Amino acid sequence: xxxxxxxxxxxxxxxxxxxxxxxxxxxxxxxxxxxxxxxxxxxxxxxxxxxxxxxxxxxxxxxxxxxxxxxxxxxxxxxxxxxxxxxxxxxxxxxxxxxxxxxxxxxxxxxxxxxxxxxxxxxxxxxxxxxxxxxxxxxxxxxxxxxxxxxxxxxxxxxxxxxxxxxxxxxxxxxxxxxxxxxxxxxxxxxxxxxxxxxxxxxxxxxxxxxxxxxxxxxxxxxxxxxxxxxxxxxxxxxxxxxxxxxxxxxxxxxxxxxxxxxxxxxxxxxxxxxxxxxxxxxxxxxxxxxxxxxxxxxxxxxxxxxxxxxxxxxxxxxxxxxxxxxxxxxxxxxxxxxxxxxxxxxxxxxxxxxxxxxxxxxxxxxxxxxxxxxxxxxxxxxxxxxxxxxxxxxxxxxxxxxxxxxxxxxxxxxxxxxxxxxxxxxxxxxxxxxxxxxxxx
Amino acid sequence: xxxxxxxxxxxxxxxxxxxxxxxxxxxxxxxxxxxxxxxxxxxxxxxxxxxxxxxxxxxxxxxxxxxxxxxxxxxxxxxxxxxxxxxxxxxxxxxxxxxxxxxxxxxxxxxxxxxxxxxxxxxxxxxxxxxxxxxxxxxxxxxxxxxxxxxxxxxxxxxxxxxxxxxxxxxxxxxxxxxxxxxxxxxxxxxxxxxxxxxxxxxxxxxxxxxxxxxxxxxxxxxxxxxxxxxxxxxxxxxxxxxxxxxxxxxxxxxxxxxxxxxxxxxxxxxxxxxxxxxxxxxxxxxxxxxxxxxxxxxxxxxxxxxxxxxxxxxxxxxxxxxxxxxxxxxxxxxxxxxxxxxxxxxxxxxxxxxxxxxxxxxxxxxxxxxxxxxxxxxxxxxxxxxxxxxxxxxxxxxxxxxxxxxxxxxxxxxxxxxxxxxxxxxxxxxxxxxxxxxxxx
Numbered sequence: 055x056x057x058x059x060x061x062x063x064x065x066x067x068x069x070x071x072x073x074x075x076x077x078x079x080x081x082x083x084x085x086x087x088x089x090x091x092x093x094x095x096x097x098x099x100x101x102x103x104x105x106x107x108x109x110x111x112x113x114x115x116x117x118x119x120x121x122x123x124x125x126x127x128x129x130x131x132x133x134x135x136x137x138x139x140x141x142x143x144x145x146x147x148x149x150x151x152x153x154x155x156x157x158x159x160x161x162x163x164x165x166x167x168x169x170x171x172x173x174x175x176x177x178x179x180x181x182x183x184x185x186x187x188x189x190x191x192x193x194x195x196x197x198x199x200x201x202x203x204x205x206x207x208x209x210x211x212x213x214x215x216x217x218x219x220x221x222x223x224x225x226x227x228x229x230x231x232x233x234x235x236x237x238x239x240x241x242x243x244x245x246x247x248x249x250x251x252x253x254x255x256x257x258x259x260x261x262x263x264x265x266x267x268x269x270x271x272x273x274x275x276x277x278x279x280x281x282x283x284x285x286x287x288x289x290x291x292x293x294x295x296x297x298x299x300x301x302x303x304x305x306x307x308x309x310x311x312x313x314x315x316x317x318x319x320x321x322x323x324x325x326x327x328x329x330x331x332x333x334x335x336x337x338x339x340x341x342x343x344x345x346x347x348x349x350x351x352x353x354x355x356x357x358x359x360x361x362x363x364x365x366x367x368x369x370x371x372x373x374x375x376x377x378x379x380x381x382x383x384x385x386x387x388x389x390x391x392x393x394x395x396x397x398x399x400x401x402x403x404x405x406x407x408x409x410x411x412x413x414x415x416x417x418x419x420x421x422x423x424x425x426x427x428x429x430x431x432x433x434x435x436x437x438x439x440x441x442x443x444x445x446x447x448x449x450x451x452x453x454x455x456x457x458x459x460x461x462x463x464x465x466x467x468x469x470x471x472x473x474x475x476x477x478x479x480x481x482x483x484x485x486x487x488x489x490x491x492x493x494x495x496x
Numbered sequence: 497x498x499x500x501x502x503x504x505x506x507x508x509x510x511x512x513x514x515x516x517x518x519x520x521x522x523x524x525x526x527x528x529x530x531x532x533x534x535x536x537x538x539x540x541x542x543x544x545x546x547x548x549x550x551x552x553x554x555x556x557x558x559x560x561x562x563x564x565x566x567x568x569x570x571x572x573x574x575x576x577x578x579x580x581x582x583x584x585x586x587x588x589x590x591x592x593x594x595x596x597x598x599x600x601x602x603x604x605x606x607x608x609x610x611x612x613x614x615x616x617x618x619x620x621x622x623x624x625x626x627x628x629x630x631x632x633x634x635x636x637x638x639x640x641x642x643x644x645x646x647x648x649x650x651x652x653x654x655x656x657x658x659x660x661x662x663x664x665x666x667x668x669x670x671x672x673x674x675x676x677x678x679x680x681x682x683x684x685x686x687x688x689x690x691x692x693x694x695x696x697x698x699x700x701x702x703x704x705x706x707x708x709x710x711x712x713x714x715x716x717x718x719x720x721x722x723x724x725x726x727x728x729x730x731x732x733x734x735x736x737x738x739x740x741x742x743x744x745x746x747x748x749x750x751x752x753x754x755x756x757x758x759x760x761x762x763x764x765x766x767x768x769x770x771x772x773x774x775x776x777x778x779x780x781x782x783x784x785x786x787x788x789x790x791x792x793x794x795x796x797x798x799x800x801x802x803x804x805x806x807x808x809x810x811x812x813x814x815x816x817x818x819x820x821x822x823x824x825x826x827x828x829x830x831x832x833x834x835x836x837x838x839x840x841x842x843x844x845x846x847x848x849x850x851x852x853x854x855x856x857x858x859x860x861x862x863x864x865x866x867x868x869x870x871x872x873x874x875x876x877x878x879x880x881x882x883x884x885x886x887x888x889x890x891x892x893x894x895x896x897x898x899x900x901x902x903x904x905x906x907x908x909x910x911x912x913x914x915x916x917x918x919x920x921x922x923x924x925x926x927x928x929x930x931x932x933x934x935x936x937x938x
């Protein structure tokens with residue numbers, strides 16, 4: 055049997071016998087000839103089957119023509135036939151004349167979703183929704199992006215860790231914890247790998263990374279929130295300040311965007327009408343207080359009692375940075391201690407501010423990074439300051455009692471990066487199977 | 497300030513000023529000179545500080561010597577000084593004469609674990625346990641091994657997916673499900689990405705991989721079980737049989753072992769006294785029924801009523817394969833349908849057997865692979881045959897109603913591979929933070 059060829063590879067092959075496999079996109083069952091558009095993970099191809107006629111002019115039904123007539127959209131078939139280059143064929147300038155056609159699985163003919171189905175309906179039938187080339191492309195981009203990040207990390211001697219998702223207690227806010235029945239007791243799902251990636255610094259690992267799920271029992275229904283998401287995390291020792299974290303962050307994103315542009319730039323232009331731009335370094339850095347002034351001057355007063363930004367403020371500062379610096383990214387730095395977790399290091403000499411940042415990409419926050427407090431007495435005081443009981447943090451504080459070097463890192467939401475990269479309105483589009491307060495299926 | 501140099505890089509540098517950072521392993525506070533062994537993620541180094549004496553012969557205490565005297569084991573310090581090559585120094589033939597020493601974090605002096613502490617005690621203090629070079633090496637090996645696998649996948653156009661860990665219902669046996677409070681209802685933790693990686697075949701992704709956590713509410717306390725583990729998964733379309741899956745499996749393992757041997761072979765020999773051998777392909781394949789006969793001839797009758805192997809049987813067949821073929825790996829193939837999940841494809845013409853295999857490595861099962869049943873009527877019949885209600889599987893069966901090509905794949909336990917590669921007795925050693933029925937901390 056001939057080995058399967060991907061449709062995208064046919065154009066560079068010489069005419070002759072080939073075998074292609076995929077699913078049926080359309081069938082045009084004409085009087086003299088049958089056409090099938092076959093799609094696989096690499097592209098689409100026209101299959102052609104001229105009907106045969108007897109001397110009396112009546113059709114001599116062949117097995118192939120009968121099978122083609124029976125094909126429903128979405129059925130998976132494997133085809134042997136003759137490849138022929140023909141400039142007149144719009145679909146890639148090639149076609150395959152069918153010699154034999156094997157039906158692997160016949161699809162039921164009704165398709166529950168159409169091109170104009172709403173996002174929720176499409177999520178119900180995600181496995182069909184992902185057959186759309188643009189939707190499938192998102193996960194090829196994800197693959198390329200993550201492999202570029204991991205290659206950067208591995209080449210720079212970062213160690214990959216898999217931190218547990220089952221925890222005995224909260225690592226961040228208790229409000230967003232999922233509780234699990236754990237034999238006779240309880241466990242909780244990790245909201246982030248924060249404590250465990252810091253543990254690696256105490257263990258002397260030096261530099262680590264992890265790409266894994268994180269869970270938030272957040273009843274939000276926005277376009278940017280999910281109850282389960284892929285968190286891209288890194289943490290490393292012997293930094294001077296959060297500036298070192300931002301430098302690493304930039305380099306990783308440049309590596310990721312460079313790889314995506316190179317491998318998928320043309321397809322992204324074609325299917326999303328987006329020109330991927332590799333960001334220049336350094337990304338602009340603006341202290342949060344200054345960013346709020348800039349936004350206010352543009353006529354938007356952030357309506358928050360605390361010192362934080364809000365989504366509209368993020369859009370405004372992004373617009374400003376795009377106009378002023380022509381940049382898609384901006385680091386907002388030096389967030390107030392009041393709106394940061396207890397483990398963020400505070401400024402030497404000004405404990406109102408932290409050595410931290412948010413990274414805004416095309417108007418939306420994709421990441422939080424910081425230098426962490428590694429001095430146990432200060433860390434414990436900051437925990438108390440936030441109303442936390444050091445007893446509850448005993449295991450975490452133990453790391454520091456036995457010594458942790460200066461360190462920092464960031465966590466970044468993968469689906470948000472992809473959403474903003476492709477200028478999509480919702481991270482449901484860039485999540486393989488979205489999970490929200492009312493969605494656990496498929 | 498001088499940039500930090502890793503200790504392992506000192507040997508190839510010329511004498512002169514350097515900065516090294518790490519934790520204190522030992523202090524020898526002698527009358528005329530102080531020695532500190534400093535360790536970082538790359539190695540260990542001797543620091544030297546000659547005391548200074550006045551004309552009267554009394555010591556003139558310097559800041560450095562006072563600080564060194566105060567150092568507890570495990571404290572993190574950053575040191576500037578003069579690198580000097582000296583063949584007499586046993587530790588790498590170099591030492592650094594301290595000019596200044598900055599204490600980043602002083603450790604409390606009592607260390608709760610020692611070299612002879614039991615595994616449970618060591619797990620309690622995992623962040624200290626991981627400072628042991630052999631223990632840290634395991635995670636460098638993990639990094640290299642996984643990066644080799646992912647590079648193979650990416651170069652062969654596999655798509656990386658992240659399947660959700662929160663599910664509405666079971667994907668495998670209900671007995672091992674963890675239940676989660678999910679807002680007003682329930683969710684369950686994924687025991688494997690099985691259904692979702694098959695969904696990608698229906699979506700036309702062709703070839704996918706995932707490395708992520710899986711959860712089993714299994715009250716076992718063996719050396720091979722955990723309630724949370726990292727599962728290495730792949731699934732791909734248009735296979736002929738499980739033979740194609742085994743071929744991919746072999747190639748991935750060869751890629752992983754080759755990378756590990758190249759990068760860590762010497763360190764593994766030194767710290768584990770294990771010679772990493774890259775396996776030759778093809779790995780031996782033995783049908784399970786034949787394997788049981790071989791084991792019986794060796795004098796071991798597997799004491800099981802069903803047709804399965806048991807751990808001693810796995811050790812016996814592994815010993816046989818090592819003796820007969822000099823191979824560490826063996827595929828046991830064609831398991832009985834009675835002991836395989838409903839979604840394993842059964843033999844054409846003999847529904848008692850499945851197109852499946854287990855992979856045994858140095859005496860222990862590390863993986864199960866199979867061709868999956870993709871024909872919806874047969875799949876549904878097989879589910880009924882196992883006592884499952886098709887209604888409960890409605891979402892899963894929908895994938896197949898809309899067409900899925902022939903496909904297969906495997907899932908492999910990462911910690912087991914590393915355990916057997918390094919000939920360690922327990923996967924607690926090769927898991928960053930082990931989770932078991934009575935362990936959720938740290």
